[in-house]
Amino acid sequence: MFEIKKLFSEEQIARRVKELANQIEKDMDNEEFVLVANLKGSFIFFSDLIRSMERQDIEIDFVSTESYEGESSSGVIKMTRDLSLDIRDKKVILVEDIVDTGLTLSHLIHYIKEAHQPKEMRFCVLLDKPSKRKTDVKMDYVGFTVEDYFVIGYGLDYQEKFRNLPYIGFLTGEYKE
Numbered sequence: 389m390f391e392i393k394k395l396f397s398e399e400q401i402a403r404r405v406k407e408l409a410n411q412i413e414k415d416m417d418n419e420e421f422v423l424v425a426n427l428k429g430s431f432i433f434f435s436d437l438i439r440s441m442e443r444q445d446i447e448i449d450f451v452s453t454e455s456y457e458g459e460s461s462s463g464v465i466k467m468t469r470d471l472s473l474d475i476r477d478k479k480v481i482l483v484e485d486i487v488d489t490g491l492t493l494s495h496l497i498h499y500i501k502e503a504h505q506p507k508e509m510r511f512c513v514l515l516d517k518p519s520k521r522k523t524d525v526k527m528d529y530v531g532f533t534v535e536d537y538f539v540i541g542y543g544l545d546y547q548e549k550f551r552n553l554p555y556i557g558f559l560t561g562e563y564k565e
């Protein structure tokens with residue numbers, strides 16, 4: 389038997405996402421920018437974030453990485469989808485679901501800077517889980533900070549399940565497929 393303990397409700401998430409969207413638009417002023425989501429975990433956050441923005445001229449793109457097996461990072465980051473837009477000399481905001489060890493984000497930052505030469509890169513994460521951080525990554529926009537739970541919902545999975553929960557929580561007890 390398992391239970392899902394709620395950490396952040398739909399309403400709390402919606403309020404925070406709107407604040408992040410407003411802050412990003414304010415900081416970008418009238419400059420053009422591209423928002424890039426790292427799939428799959430960020431897909432719901434990303435779609436709510438872009439729909440909370442007033443501007444209609446933002447460009448979007450997707451990358452995809454894999455590093456997790458079950459509940460722990462394998463430490464090896466595999467890039468399974470690269471950008472399709474040309475972001476050279478553009479301002480880019482990379483959107484991530486959660487930063488845990490920080491290895492995925494630092495790998496992505498390094499790769500995108502080298503391979504795609506953007507003018508500037510900023511990072512927006514829904515959840516910051518600092519307890520197991522292994523690299524020094526600077527995040528410009530953070531939704532919430534979480535304790536060392538394996539969180540699910542609002543796009544985040546456990547064994548590819550639970551992504552469609554409208555809130556963010558964590559599993560307790562034993563989950564069997």
Ligand code: 5GP
Nearest residue numbers: 429461487488489490491492538539544545
């Ligand atoms: P990091 O490389 O920072 O250790 O991990 C980043 C990736 O691991 C995230 O993009 C996410 O896919 C996954 N991840 C890390 N912590 C959690 C968690 O608590 N829940 C879920 N569902 N995924 C996590």
